[in-house]
Structure formats: structure tokens, C-alpha cells
Amino acid sequence: MENVFKKDLSEYTRLNDPVQVYIEQAATALSKKNGYSVEENKKLVKHKLSKSNIKNPEVTFLETDENGDKHVIKDSLRDYINHIRKDEIVVVPSLTTYVHPSIKKSIHANFLDTNIALRKSDKKNAFKFKQLGDNDKFIYFNTLQKTRKIFNNSLSGAYASKSTILYSASAHYSLTSTTRVVASIGNAITESIVAGNKQYKDPDVTYNFLLTIISNTDDSVIKTIDKYSLYKPTPEEVLTVIKRSSDHYWLDEVKESKILELLKACTHYELANILYNNDLWDMMLFNDSLVKDLIDGMADSTILNIDNPKEILDKADPGILNLAYHTLSYKLAGVEINFNKLDNETLVAIASCVINTNNTLKKYNDLIRTFFMTNILPPTVGYIKDMLRDCIVLSDTDSTCGSYDQWIKWRFGDIVFNEKAVAFSAAVMTINTQVMDHYIKTFAGRMNVDKGSMDVLAMKNEYFWDVFVCTNVSKHYFANVKIQEGNVFAKSDLELKGVHLIASKASKKVRDIGVDMMLEILRTVGENKKIKLHDLATRIADLEREIIKDIENGNIDIYDLEKIKEENAYKLEAAKSPYLHHMLWEEVFSAKYGVSNQPQYMVLKIPTILDRRSRVEKFISEIEDIEIKTKLDTFLKKFKKDSLGTFRVPLTVAAGDGGIPTEILQVVDKKRVILTSLNMLYIIITSIGLYRKDNLLLSEMGY
Numbered sequence: 001m002e003n004v005f006k007k008d009l010s011e012y013t014r015l016n017d018p019v020q021v022y023i024e025q026a027a028t029a030l031s032k033k034n035g036y037s038v039e040e041n042k043k044l045v046k047h048k049l050s051k052s053n054i055k056n057p058e059v060t061f062l063e064t065d066e067n068g069d070k071h072v073i074k075d076s077l078r079d080y081i082n083h084i085r086k087d088e089i090v091v092v093p094s095l096t097t098y099v100h101p102s103i104k105k106s107i108h109a110n111f112l113d114t115n116i117a118l119r120k121s122d123k124k125n126a127f128k129f130k131q132l133g134d135n136d137k138f139i140y141f142n143t144l145q146k147t148r149k150i151f152n153n154s155l156s157g158a159y160a161s162k163s164t165i166l167y168s169a170s171a172h173y174s175l176t177s178t179t180r181v182v183a184s185i186g187n188a189i190t191e192s193i194v195a196g197n198k199q200y201k202d203p204d205v206t207y208n209f210l211l212t213i214i215s216n217t218d219d220s221v222i223k224t225i226d227k228y229s230l231y232k233p234t235p236e237e238v239l240t241v242i243k244r245s246s247d248h249y250w251l252d253e254v255k256e257s258k259i260l261e262l263l264k265a266c267t268h269y270e271l272a273n274i275l276y277n278n279d280l281w282d283m284m285l286f287n288d289s290l291v292k293d294l295i296d297g298m299a300d301s302t303i304l305n306i307d308n309p310k311e312i313l314d315k316a317d318p319g320i321l322n323l324a325y326h327t328l329s330y331k332l333a334g335v336e337i338n339f340n341k342l343d344n345e346t347l348v349a350i351a352s353c354v355i356n357t358n359n360t361l362k363k364y365n366d367l368i369r370t371f372f373m374t375n376i377l378p379p380t381v382g383y384i385k386d387m388l389r390d391c392i393v394l395s396d397t398d399s400t401c402g403s404y405d406q407w408i409k410w411r412f413g414d415i416v417f418n419e420k421a422v423a424f425s426a427a428v429m430t431i432n433t434q435v436m437d438h439y440i441k442t443f444a445g446r447m448n449v450d451k452g453s454m455d456v457l458a459m460k461n462e463y464f465w466d467v468f469v470c471t472n473v474s475k476h477y478f479a480n481v482k483i484q485e486g487n488v489f490a491k492s493d494l495e496l497k498g499v500h501l502i503a504s505k506a507s508k509k510v511r512d513i514g515v516d517m518m519l520e521i522l523r524t525v526g527e528n529k530k531i532k533l534h535d536l537a538t539r540i541a542d543l544e545r546e547i548i549k550d551i552e553n554g555n556i557d558i559y560d561l562e563k564i565k566e567e568n569a570y571k572l573e574a575a576k577s578p579y580l581h582h583m584l585w586e587e588v589f590s591a592k593y594g595v596s597n598q599p600q601y602m603v604l605k606i607p608t609i610l611d612r613r614s615r616v617e618k619f620i621s622e623i624e625d626i627e628i629k630t631k632l633d634t635f636l637k638k639f640k641k642d643s644l645g646t647f648r649v650p651l652t653v654a655a656g657d658g659g660i661p662t663e664i665l666q667v668v669d670k671k672r673v674i675l676t677s678l679n680m681l682y683i684i685i686t687s688i689g690l691y692r693k694d695n696l697l698l699s700e701m702g703y
Contacts, residue, residue, distance in 0.1 A: 003317040005434035012445025028215040032265035119148035131336040186400035188378035195390035196281035200246035203255035209379040224370040235263035297360030299423035309351035324353035326426030334490030541703035581648035596650035603648040
């Protein structure tokens with residue numbers, strides 16, 4: 001059950017000498033210009049370097065001795081790198097180095113090893129009981145795995161906190177930089193494999209990346225291209241593909257002509273290598289029948305005659321098994337994946353998928369090894385935050401989420417949500433995640449990670465969302481979870497992320513409406529129907545009108561609550577702290593509407609339109625109660641207040657017979673109240689393309 005995407009861990013080697021890599025690529029570029037061999041040009045490059053004024057920069061670093069004492073050391077950058085390459089040292093992206101665990105293993109690593117294993121067990125049990133319908137045990141084990149995750153993450157937080165004995169700034173940065181590089185590799189590989197999109201951020205990066213691929217075009221590339229009769233592109237076709245990515249970042253006819261000149265000096269095999277290197281999308285565009293056969297074969301669910309299905313499944317690679325679960329999602333919905341409990345028919349079905357996938361991958365073994373299992377990492381992992389994405393819909397510090405909708409359009413002619421589409425998209429996803437795993441291991445090898453720990457750095461396929469909706473608010477989205485870590489749910493789960501969607505300040509009524517609205521959007525799209533945008537907008541507009549009536553009727557449920565504390569509980573003096581509102585109420589409104597309690601007590605926060613002097617003056621002039629008018633004018637002058645952006649009314653008074661003072665009701669900022677109360681709904685409707693005009697409610701826009 002060999003997985004063609006897996007290499008022997010010994011092949012993931014340590015950091016290369018950057019000077020030797022430079023010489024190799026510079027010689028390759030020169031050979032395309034002067035016609036001499038690469039070896040001859042290497043001599044020329046070395047000669048030029050020896051005569052140049054290029055300096056080996058000096059670096060300063062802290063070295064920790066065996067006693068834990070730190071010493072400031074200065075060395076040249078190349079010597080520092082060579083020291084890392086030769087000795088048993090682990091190096092992280094920040095160039096901080098650590099003793100290799102084969103020499104001394106950290107006690108923190110032992111803690112994490114234990115806790116990671118326990119969390120894995122808890123997650124397995126959580127999925128088990130979810131599929132069995134035992135919600136109490138699901139909640140118990142799901143809470144446990146979340147708690148262990150917090151424990152694991154707390155170690156990094158302790159490194160960053162000066163108040164703990166574990167404080168170590170470099171350790172915290174080592175963890176975060178490593179995690180971010182792994183996620184960045186995931187982003188870059190997904191964009192390249194799934195969408196043919198590379199971050200050619202400037203002409204030099206583009207040119208040098210092409211040289212890297214050209215210099216790695218060997219006999220295996222030639223043999224693979226001939227074996228599968230792959231299309232051999234022209235220089236102009238390759239330039240068009242390059243420009244599809246580079247045009248996002250730069251336009252320069254002179255630089256483009258230089259790149260075209262390089263391409264014209266390349267052989268057809270070198271051009272094909274540039275086109276297909278880590279690029280399934282462009283391989284499909286130029287070789288559609290071949291790629292269709294590859295992916296259809298991987299997603300083939302044809303039942304085979306198998307006598308030993310459990311034995312096959314016990315030996316199957318987890319990534320290939322995961323694809324089988326997706327391929328059979330219609331059959332495995334709500335089923336607990338336990339090979340000891342599943343009936344023989346189901347075991348045969350899963351094992352058949354595994355064999356079909358492996359046979360297809362074996363058929364295309366050379367193709368995969370040559371173009372998707374190279375030593376060439378994406379060009380600009382360090383600048384990934386600036387990349388313009390085509391298929392990445394979401395990314396965080398340790399995750400990346402891609403959309404395969406364009407592949408479904410290509411294969412089926414439109415967006416569809418049937419089991420064949422799930423299987424097909426999962427097959428493309430499997431290629432992507434398996435290749436991603438290879439490059440993460442390449443990165444781990446460069447770091448000199450212990451071979452036994454290489455699988456710790458990994459990005460597995462965790463979620464399959466058939467519909468995903470990204471909002472305009474950072475880290476806020478909602479989606480249908482159809483499959484999670486190979487477990488196919490009988491009923492899709494609603495995945496919510498973002499405080500404004502989960503823990504909104506809105507009332508329970510508004511939150512319930514928001515959840516129903518999100519479910520309706522997900523269901524409508526999943527059924528290939530059109531969203532009735534006008535209906536959704538009208539529902540929100542009706543709520544706006546309802547809130548306006550509530551404000552006019554003195555309803556107190558729509559306002560936020562706050563606590564007025566004792567005067568000495570605030571850092572600022574009374575006139576500059578919320579305590580001022582206690583004095584305002586007692587001096588101006590208490591005689592007419594009732595006294596407040598002594599602090600501490602709860603108040604309603606009522607936003608007003610009194611944001612500047614002119615509005616305050618107009619408000620005072622229109623107050624009919626002469627006593628309140630006089631007291632308020634005196635109070636504001638006494639404390640030199642030009643605005644009253646928020647009134648704080650004692651809850652006991654507002655909830656009593658008197659309600660909110662009529663004077664305050666006249667100046668409530670209704671729009672502010674509405675925007676705060678319905679913020680969740682505005683986020684939802686904006687995510688599907690309807691934007692409010694500035695300073696207008698939907699009800700004011702005609703809905």
C-alpha cells in the first residue's frame with residue numbers, strides 16, 4: 001500500500017549552502033546567454049565573485065553555554081550558516097538555533113508529546129460519540145480536547161510573558177515563525193497546485209525562480225514528459241502563464257522581454273518543466289484528458305472483489321483513507337468509522353476506493369514524482385501575507401482553507417453538490433494536501449528536525465465545507481461542515497467563527513434570526529438555488545422599523561447595560577469618568593424621575609445625537625420643563641461639557657413606571673442603536689453582496 005507521495009525521510013536533507021546554490025543558478029543563466037556549458041560558467045561566476053566587492057555580512061547573536069549563561073558572539077553570516085549545516089543543530093526561520101534532540105531533549109517537548117497524544121485520543125472519542133448520537137459524551141470529550149489544545153498553546157504564551165518562569169522571547173518567536181512558515185507553505189502550494197497562481201512579486205524573484213526550475217530539469221523530466229506525451233509549450237505560452245501571476249504585482253516591458261529571452265533559450269522540456277512544476281491547474285489546461293483520467297481514477301468508487309478489506313484498510317495511508325471517506329460520503333453519513341464494527345459490505349466499499357486510488361497514483365507515479373515532489377519550494381513564502389489569492393478563502397496562523405469550485409465547474413460544467421462532485425473535489429484536495437505535506441517535510445529537513453518528529457509539522461485535511469461564506473470582518477465566517485477529519489456527519493454542522501457572529505451583543509431574538517438567515521443562505525446555495533436578496537434585506541429593514549418603534553415607546557430591552565461604580569473606583573477624577581453620569585442624574589433628573597441607588601448600580605447606556613455644542617444648545621432650548629432645562633444648562637457649564645454622546649439612566653428608574661425620561665427619548669441616536677443591535681445581520685448580508693450606503697439604513701434605502 002505504498003503512497004507515491006511519500007518519500008523516505010532520509011531524502012529530506014539539511015540547509016543548502018546559499019553561495020553554491022547562487023553559483024549554480026547564475027551559471028545556468030549565463031549558459032542560456034553565451035552558449036557555454038553550466039560547468040564552464042561556474043568557473044566564470046566564481047572568478048567574478050573572487051574579484052568583486054561583495055562582503056560577507058557580520059552577524060551578532062547570543063550563544064548559551066552548558067551552564068545557561070549567554071555570551072554575545074560576532075561571526076560572518078556564511079560561517080554562521082555553515083556552522084548550522086555541519087553541526088547537530090536545529091535552526092528555525094528566525095535563524096535561532098537549538099541543540100538537536102538526539103543530544104538533549106527539552107522537557108517541554110516531552111510535555112507536548114504526551115498532551116498531543118491525549119488530545120488525539122479525546123478527539124477520536126468525541127467523533128465516535130457524535131456519530132453514535134451520544135451528545136453528552138460528545139460534549140465531554142470535545143471539551144477535553146479543547147482544554148488540551150489550550151494547554152498546548154499556553155506554552156507559547158508563557159514563553160512570551162515576562163511574568164512567567166518560562167519566559168523566552170526567542171522561543172516564542174521560534175514557535176510562531178515556524179508555524180507561520182508551515183501555514184505559508186500551505187497557502188503557496190494550494191494557490192500553485194489548485195489555481196496555477198504564484199507570487200511573482202517582482203521581476204528578480206520571477207527570473208530567479210525560473211532559473212531554479214531550469215537548473216533542476218534533468219533526465220527524469222524529459223522521460224516523464226515523453227512517457228505521458230505531455231504538451232510541450234512555446235516560450236510565448238509560458239510567458240502568458242507567468243504574466244497571469246506576475247501582472248498582479250508588476251508591469252515592466254523591459255523585464256518581460258528579458259524573461260522571454262530566457263524562455264526562448266530554453267528547451268521544450270525546460271519550458272514544460274516551468275509550466276507544470278507544482279501546477280496541476282495549468283497541467284489540466286494543456287493536458288485536460290490526462291488530468292481528468294488522473295482525478296477520476298483517484299475518486300473511483302467501483303466495488304472490487306476483495307477478501308481481506310480490513311487488512312487493506314489497516315495498512316492504508318491516512319490521506320488516502322480520508323479521500324475514500326469523502327468519495328463514499330453518501331454511504332458513510334452518520335457512520336462511526338471503526339474497522340472492527342463496520343459490516344463487510346462497507347469495509348469492501350472503503351477498501352475498493354483505497355485500491356482504486358492507489359492504482360491510479362501508481363499509474364501516474366512518475367508524473368507525480370517529477371512535477372509535484374521536487375526540492376523547489378514556492379518562490380516567496382516569506383511574503384505570503386501580500387499574495388493576491390485565487391482559491392484561498394481563509395488563512396490563519398496555523399491553517400489554510402482553499403476552494404475547489406473552479407475544478408467542479410471544469411469537470412461538471414457548473415457548480416454541483418452531489419456525491420461525484422464531493423469525490424472529485426476531494427481527489428484534487430488530496431493531491432494538494434499530499435504535496436503540501438512533502439514540502440513541509442522539505443522545510444523540516446532544512447531545519448534539521450529530528451527524523452522521528454517530522455510528522456509533528458503537518459497540515460491535515462480537517463474540514464470539508466460544501467458551502468463557505470467569508471465576511472468582510474477579519475476572522476468571521478460561516479459554513480456547512482459536511483465532513484470533519486474523515487467523519488461524515490448525518491446532518492451538516494453550522495461552523496461559526498467570529499465574535500460578532502457567535503457572541504454578538506444583539507438580543508436573543510436578533511441572534512436567532514441571524515442563525516436562521518445563515519442557515520437559509522447555506523441551504524439555498526447548497527441546493528443550487530438563487531438567494532432572494534431582496535427578501536433578506538426587507539427582513540432586516542422590518543427589524544430596523546421595529547427598533548425605531550421600540551425606541552419611541554421607551555422599550556429598555558434594546559440598550560446595553562453598564563455599571564456605575566463608586567467614585568474612588570475610577571482612575572480619573574469624577575468629572576472625567578463615568579461617575580459624572582451619576583452626578584448628572586442626581587442633580588438634574590432625580591427630582592422629577594426618581595433618585596438612583598448609591599453606586600454601584602446598573603444603568604442603561606442610551607446613545608444620543610448630542611455630539612457637539614450646537615446640538616446640545618438646541619436640545620436645551622427645546623426642553624419644556626424649565627427646572628430641568630435650568631439644571632442641565634448649569635451642570636454642563638459647571639463641568640465644561642460640550643457634548644453628551646451617551647446618557648446613562650439608572651436601570652431601576654427606567655424599568656419603573658416613569659420609564660426613560662421624555663427629554664432623553666427626544667435625542668436618542670436611533671441609527672446608532674439600530675446599527676449596534678443589528679450588526680450581526682449587516683455582516684451576514686454584506687457577505688453575500690448587499691452593502692448599505694454610508695449613513696443609510698436598509699429601510700431608508702427603500703427596503
